[in-house]
Amino acid sequence: AKLDQVKAKGFIQCGVSQGLPGFSSPDDKGNWTGLDVDFCRAVAAAVFNDATKVKFTPLSAKDRFTALQSGDIDILSRNTTWTISRDTSLGLNFTGVTYYDGQGFIIRKDKKVNSALELSGASVCTQTGTTTEQNVADFFRANNMQYEVIAFATADEAVKAYDAGRCDVFTTDRSGLAAERLKLTNPDDHIVLPEIISKEPLGPVVSHGDDQWFDIVKWVLFAQVNAEELGVTSKNIDEMLKSANPEVKRLVGTEGKFGEGLGLGNEWVVQIVKLVGNYGEMYDRNVGPDTPLKLARGTNALWTKGGLQYAPPIR
Amino acid sequence: MSLTFDDGTFIRTEMQTPLPPPRRNVGAIGWMRENLFSSITNSVLTLLGLALVVWIVPPLIRFLLVDAVWTGSNREACLGPEVGACWPFIKAKFAQLIYGFYPAGERWRVDLVFFLGVVLLVPLLVLSWPHKRLNSFLFFVAYPILAFILLTGGNIDASNFLFGHFGLIRAVAGDAGVAGVRLGFWLDFLLTAALCVAVAYAIGRLAAGSGRGAARMTAYAFAGLGLLTLLWDIDFGLERVETRQWGGLLVTLVIAVTGIVTSMPLGIALALGRRSQMPIVRLLCVIFIEFWRGVPLITVLFFATYMLPLFLPVGVNPDGLLRALVGVALFTAAYIAEVVRGGLQAIPKGQYEGAMAMGLTWSQMMRLIILPQALTLVIPSIVNSFISLFKDTTLVLIVSIFDFLGQLRAAFTDPNWATPVTLYTGFAFAGIVYFIFCFGMSRYSLFVERRLNTSHRH
Amino acid sequence: MTEAHSIVPSDDLPAVHTPPSRETAVELIGVHKWYGEFHVLKDINLKVHRGERIVICGPSGSGKSTMIRCINRLEEHQQGTIVVDGVELTSDLKRIDEIRREVGMCFQHFNLFPHLTILENLTLAPIWVRKMPKKDAEELAMHFLKKVKIPEQAGKYPGQLSGGQQQRVAIARALCMKPKIMLFDEPTSALDPEMVKEVLETMVSLAEEGMTMLCVTHEMGFARQVANRVIFMDAGQIIEMNEPNAFFSNPQHERTKLFLSQILH
């Protein structure tokens, strides 16, 4: 089984993006950081009680699935949109949604545009990627608007061209907009339009054929969400171990043997939360309002706070 | 003194002694008048040139030096209007740009490889340094092996590496494993070697009269290969660092140097093949050269990533970097082949005849007489190809290898350093680095070209 | 050794004795030239009259070529005055062009243009420099080709001719500009004996027409037959200058004697 292989190897091989701000990018010391990266660390924490026992393979959009199929990597955590075709025809399993994203537009304030529906005739800068170009085309066509699209290989050049006035709007996933906005000469002169023209649920992927591994990866995310819901954080985890709340007790393993059911120790959630944190901490650390990206929780807030993050209970 | 007569006759009685030449156009004004303003067109051109310089240089200096930010620990330092280059960004990412994701604790290995490379290369490049033969051996044979072991960590399972798959009689030898060294593999290896030597002998015997030379060559090749395999099989206690973790300048240099070193002999062989009298050999070479020359490197690397595994036996999945290396080497070889062909065409027939008349054999003639001259002739073009190669290494990003530029692009995605000037700073820095290497090559080639030019009298 | 080197197109050709006029065609006054630090021409004084034919000889490296190349400014001299056809040579480009139009030159290595046919080689300068109509230029070219006895080669390329033929084309090319003065730099070295004869014959017939000629050559037969004066150079200076008979029969300077002893037998 994968779990045994991983344990024998001593680390988890995790496929990440070659560079996506807030999700996976190398920091000054060459460590990979970001939401996608932290998720893999969480899995490692659950399996090994050591968040560093993970190696990252930066993958391009084109070779990510091949890498998973061939067994080069154990988890693909690379802002991959969950779609039916991918889930059914590639021999993969999506384990959940770590980030609810959607494609949006950013535009100069002085263009005095308040809605994407007023963009007829606009020049659109974007990055050639998997679906962005198609989404733009669909959106403009559906609303019967003219446009001109200039597709760049990387976001860096696209945003520079937008900044230089080549385009009226720049479009990419909302999370990307937040990141790229930082590279504009005067970020405050630009606004993100309210429309979201596509659904992009991003989540980790594992390959078919090993249900135990699938369960582990799936439940690591659920555990993180549950931990946030129950107010269990890396700072209060030690106190929480003494909690009397039965839900918390089940979560931190002081009641029941849910970890063993997964093939892990009963301490698994403790390890995750202690070493990586709950979902909210992970979010705030990488993309939240205190980071340069300054992304509000929005749709990624817990269901209790009006968002979509909802985890089945540990029971 | 001399005697001159009316009818134009003249006899010199006293020989003149040589005098020093007169000094003319002394001083800056004279020089300027001669070089800059000797005619109206020249003057106009001079002024245009000066205008160009004034237009380009000051803004560049302002961006790179005057307005530049020198200290800081994150993006905050480089924000604000009228900010020039953000050097702290480069400082923060410097180690990555050099080593990629090579584990920090193991970077001394890379340093050692760099250091040894420089130590071996410099005396090789200094033409007057003695012991060229030993030096070449060390640099071209020993160094690559050492560098390979140092960089990867050695201890490569030989039978699972490429060698495991070319055993012709694997079925016979089986796969018996004895403590560490696989007996089956070595048995297989020896049998294969013996068979190949025999075949070489037979072919040599048939084609060249004596098969001994061919057989000896094959035996040497196998001995070398065996030694290499054995060496790689030894555990030196170094941590294994897979090529995915390599990156930055390290990868750029590995690809460039390997490309340069391997494309040279390949290119020469192809050029000789293309000039061969044998129609089939010639045709094969022409097809090979024209194919590789005609397609962009980017598609070649695509091919290597997506399609190569399809053409290889199941389970053979060469390392990504290796694929890129092979692609780059073959691609460059095709260009070198054309360049060398040009050089060969320029060698006068007399040189061939001179060599033949002395009783040299074909290979001696090529090695001692023709190629040294042909290669010297085309040094500028060869270096042109190498400069292109060096810059083309950036394309390996396609196969998920982060070379220098790839690493830089990854650094751009760090939100901590996301500023309007990050991109320009990064590209300016990369531009300077690329320029230093390429300019170095171009100047060195000029120097060698002048040094090897023996055609001038005096 | 043998007489092999003094090839005189003797019996079949009459010696030329047109007397030169007293007008000056070329005058060099105190000319010095340096190549970098190397003093290659030292105090050259020479006055060539119109119609005069001068042969220059001397050991290799003595500056013969350099001297005649100074006359049409292929080399620049640093000191002294050169007056050609009444015009002094300065760095004025206009004047240089003017002089080059009047001075024809025939190089040791021919320097024919290999990418042009013989006819094109000959008509190039008349058409572009003299602005002659193409038809006239071709007529002129054919005239001179006939004169050097190779009109049938007009359509070929220089690479297709033998050495002697190329040399004659080179002469014809220079003549097509109708120069007042012709400079020849070793026009017969590198030719085989039969060809040497052909080329010399061509030059003799030119000489008969009274053209001013300066010729660097070691063909002493030619010198004897057509030269008005022979100049001997060594180490960048004119050592001896005399009327041919006197020069050969009674050389004055030691160096000249030594040189002639090796060349004549």
Place this chain on the structure above:
Amino acid sequence: MTEAHSIVPSDDLPAVHTPPSRETAVELIGVHKWYGEFHVLKDINLKVHRGERIVICGPSGSGKSTMIRCINRLEEHQQGTIVVDGVELTSDLKRIDEIRREVGMCFQHFNLFPHLTILENLTLAPIWVRKMPKKDAEELAMHFLKKVKIPEQAGKYPGQLSGGQQQRVAIARALCMKPKIMLFDEPTSALDPEMVKEVLETMVSLAEEGMTMLCVTHEMGFARQVANRVIFMDAGQIIEMNEPNAFFSNPQHERTKLFLSQILH
């Protein structure tokens, strides 16, 4: 071919200097050669004895170079037999190598290797072909360089030597292989008169040592002085062959007479 009858066999005549032995060094029997459609050598029959010195002359394009180049198989002949040093020339590569080791050749244009020093030029063949130790080869090279009187040039590159010096290096290079037979192709054309003398002196001293030599040249002095026989070629055939004195004083064939009349005075 009626002219063939006018060939006077050499054995009937006394040799001038060292008498050649009766052994055959080179033999050409009924050799024909074509360049495409062009019949360049026509029925060449020639027997050269060991130690014999033969001078070949004739007008340009008559096939002199082609003939001697056939002897060491730089050109392939299509008909007839060539036997060199007892070995018949066929397309067998081994044999060609064998013969080339015994036959030295000195080219009209020297064909020195410009990327090697003089010493390296000379030691190349001894080291790689004769497998001589480097030290011995260098000693040998210096010996021959002394013989051609330019030992001080050993470290220079060919491009740094004058034409005459280069020619002598070419001779020395051929000699370093200790060939039994030497072929010279116009060794003195393109040299200036003083240099011609130097080169010829070198060859004379070789001749005195009794080497078999075939030499294409127009230096009739040399022919007179050292040749056992002189061959005159025209249009690809041997027109006349005779002992030098007889050849020069009393040429038999009309073509020979015409040729000599142009070359001698």
Place this chain on the structure above:
Amino acid sequence: MADWVEPAPARGRTSFMNDPKVRSIVLQVVALVLVVILGWMFIDNARENLAAQKIATGFGFLENTAGFGISQTLIGYSETSSYGRAFLVGILNTLLVAVIGIFFATVIGFLVGIGRLSKNFVIRLISTCYVELLRNLPPLFQILFWYLAVLSAMPNPRQSISIFGEAFISNRGIVIPRPLFGEGTGLVLLTFGFAVLATVLVNAWARQRREETGRGFPMLWIGLGLIVGLPLVAMIATGFPITFEKPELKGFNFVGGMRVIPEFVALTVGLSTYTAAFIAENVRAGITSVSHGQTEAAHSLGLRSGLTMRLVVIPQALRVIIPPLTSQYLNLTKNSSLAVAIGYPDLVAVFAGTTLNQTGQAIEIIAITMGVYLVISIITSVIMNAYNKRVALVER
């Protein structure tokens, strides 16, 4: 004389092994067999692997709807067109850049190459700097430089630089009026064709006259007059059938007219200046390879420097220049694939990029892309080789 023709000494005929013919045949057969075995192995493996991985191959996808937009299309294209159409658009865009780039690279390359040998110190210095700087910096940087530097220097459409109110320059590119052909256009076009023909004829006559009389003829002016004047007269006669659609600023952008997008300009400028640096080196090598004697001979005939260059030096230098020049042309064409960095829709961006991403048909798409470049390269080579033959020297 009888003793001349002795029987050949008996020392055996050529041994079979040493015959070069036999050798070459053996060698070639071995080479061929090796290649065939290798090729067979590849094909066999590919068949097996494809079957094992159940990868469907085929070119059916070319007919599917592309569903993405392209910013520069030389032929009609919209999102509803097929991938095949997108492929054609990509090829045409690549060819456009290649052809125009090659033209400018050649011109600049020759100028700089000659400049490197100039007598003027400043020109020499600038030419040298040009070559060393542009040759040694990655082309990607240069293209980005031209793109971003020039873009940021341009005004936005609202403040665009107007040329007589007809054409506009802004950071959206250069917009010029588009001709609309109305009734009677045929006649105007006919007169235009006639004018061109007439110019050619007059030119031929003028050349003949110059050759015959040596007198020149103001060909440039007469030609211009013919080509511009005649159609103008025809236009007036037919009452201006050709109207121009003026570009107008509507909303974000100019509407109507024809547009040259900045990506195209930057790519063309970047590629031509970069390649020009290499061409300059080739040109310099070519010129220095023409022996000095040729220049001297031309000078001594009274030809001035310019004429000497044009009539004597360059025609001979071309022999040396053309083979490497071909390589540079191929390089320029191939480097045009860098277009994707600045959003120019060339073949690689449109086809091997977006289309590949959307369809996932990697093998087919890469194979087709390689094929297209190969065909372009081979055509270029063939043309250049033919030209090379023409400039080759005729020798004995």
